[in-house]
Amino acid sequence: MAFLDTTYNINLSAPINQLGYGVAGLNIANALAELKHTISLFVIGNVDVPEQYHEGLKQMISNSRMPDWNAPSIRLWHQHDMTQFVGRGKKYGFPIFELNRFSDLELHHLSYLDHWLVTSEWSKSIIVDQLKKFHDEDHLKENTSVIPLGVDRSIFREAVSHRNETVFFNCGKWEVRKGHDVLVKAFNEAFNQDDDVELWMMCDNPFYSEEENFKWERLYRSSALGDKVRVVPRQPSQQDVYNVMSQADCGVFPARAEGWNLELLEMMSCGKQVIATNYASHTEFCNEDNCMLVNTDELEDAHDGKWFRGQGKWASIKEEQITQIAEHMRAVHEKKKKDELNINQAGVDTAKQFSWLNSAKKIIEAIEK
Numbered sequence: 150m151a152f153l154d155t156t157y158n159i160n161l162s163a164p165i166n167q168l169g170y171g172v173a174g175l176n177i178a179n180a181l182a183e184l185k186h187t188i189s190l191f192v193i194g195n196v197d198v199p200e201q202y203h204e205g206l207k208q209m210i211s212n213s214r215m216p217d218w219n220a221p222s223i224r225l226w227h228q229h230d231m232t233q234f235v236g237r238g239k240k241y242g243f244p245i246f247e248l249n250r251f252s253d254l255e256l257h258h259l260s261y262l263d264h265w266l267v268t269s270e271w272s273k274s275i276i277v278d279q280l281k282k283f284h285d286e287d288h289l290k291e292n293t294s295v296i297p298l299g300v301d302r303s304i305f306r307e308a309v310s311h312r313n314e315t316v317f318f319n320c321g322k323w324e325v326r327k328g329h330d331v332l333v334k335a336f337n338e339a340f341n342q343d344d345d346v347e348l349w350m351m352c353d354n355p356f357y358s359e360e361e362n363f364k365w366e367r368l369y370r371s372s373a374l375g376d377k378v379r380v381v382p383r384q385p386s387q388q389d390v391y392n393v394m395s396q397a398d399c400g401v402f403p404a405r406a407e408g409w410n411l412e413l414l415e416m417m418s419c420g421k422q423v424i425a426t427n428y429a430s431h432t433e434f435c436n437e438d439n440c441m442l443v444n445t446d447e448l449e450d451a452h453d454g455k456w457f458r459g460q461g462k463w464a465s466i467k468e469e470q471i472t473q474i475a476e477h478m479r480a481v482h483e484k485k486k487k488d489e490l491n492i493n494q495a496g497v498d499t500a501k502q503f504s505w506l507n508s509a510k511k512i513i514e515a516i517e518k
Contacts, residue, residue, distance in 0.1 A: 160236055162235060163191075163224075164193045164226070165198055167197060169411055171198075181509045187212060188209045190210050191213050199388075223512070224242055225245075227246075241266055241516070242265055247326060247429065248451055250461035251279050256279065260283040265280075271433065298409045299504045300418045308419050315481060316346075316347050319352065321412055328404045332403050335401075336377075336478065338471060339479045340479070345486075350378065398421065398422065405465075405466060418501075423493065424440070425443065427445065434500075444473065445470050447467075449464075
């Protein structure tokens with residue numbers, strides 16, 4: 150294909166840290182550079198990644214002092230902040246969004262892009278539906294490219310837990326959107342004090358106050374099975390995240406909406422059993438063969454009292470879905486007790502299809518359109 154023969158100068162604006170956007174920014178920048186493209190990196194916020202990445206980043210950041218002003222410009226960031234592009238080149242916006250509707254501000258920012266990069270076919274359908282008041286539908290379909298995010302298989306490799314108890318794991322900022330208010334209910338519905346189980350929550354939210362984070366922790370610790378809950382601190386590197394994930398048996402992700410769900414794919418890559426809601430962007434890689442799905446046919450207005458105030462809809466999780474989650478968790482535990490809990494090979498095979506190098510190649514294909 151053409152991207153094997155042609156190299157580009159690319160102006161990339163993205164965060165570089167250990168949160169979702171930042172992990173994507175770091176890995177996409179490195180993968181584009183690995184394909185021999187010249188990246189001028191304009192970092193959104195502060196660089197916060199392990200020292201092993203600093204040398205490569207230093208060169209890309211140095212390139213930004215004298216960028217190619219006519220090069221394609223990619224902005225990997227929130228849809229409400231899509232105006233600050235570098236130079237005169239074509240503008241590629243790469244928002245990772247969770248809801249099925251955009252606010253007026255988001256529509257305003259998104260409507261001025263030349264090309265839209267999104268993580269999934271679900272996300273593409275939202276772009277086409279929401280922006281057709283500004284652009285011809287055929288134009289939107291042609292100029293919206295699906296760029297699935299990746300997983301670093303050199304880090305997130307197969308691992309079997311050797312702990313006696315069955316360990317369930319969730320990773321992601323404390324949020325109603327992430328379903329953290331229902332996971333605690335499902336855990337308590339599935340088990341009792343006699344069950345040898347633990348629930349590990351690695352969910353510190355850096356955008357919350359200490360009091361807000363503690364409120365979420367207290368919800369779990371004060372529940373009937375609070376003594377079986379471990380609140381795990383946020384880890385400083387992807388290798389440290391793996392070191393925690395590798396000890397778990399099953400990842401549980403009852404999110405109402407997701408823009409991708411890196412942690413779910415990482416758990417698959419580790420060969421872990423996974424439970425997830427059958428809605429939004431992670432359906433790009435989750436199916437009945439590699440995941441225990443929580444089915445929901447209803448959407449509801451997205452309200453959490455903080456970030457989401459009804460500007461779109463997300464999956465409705467009611468008692469029926471909580472019971473589904475509990476039943477899936479119970480099934481995993483029963484298999485562990487019988488020594489029948491195997492590597493999720495279908496999940497591993499799926500994860501192998503989603504490399505960061507593939508993400509970078511898809512971006513180059515979009516540039517070459």
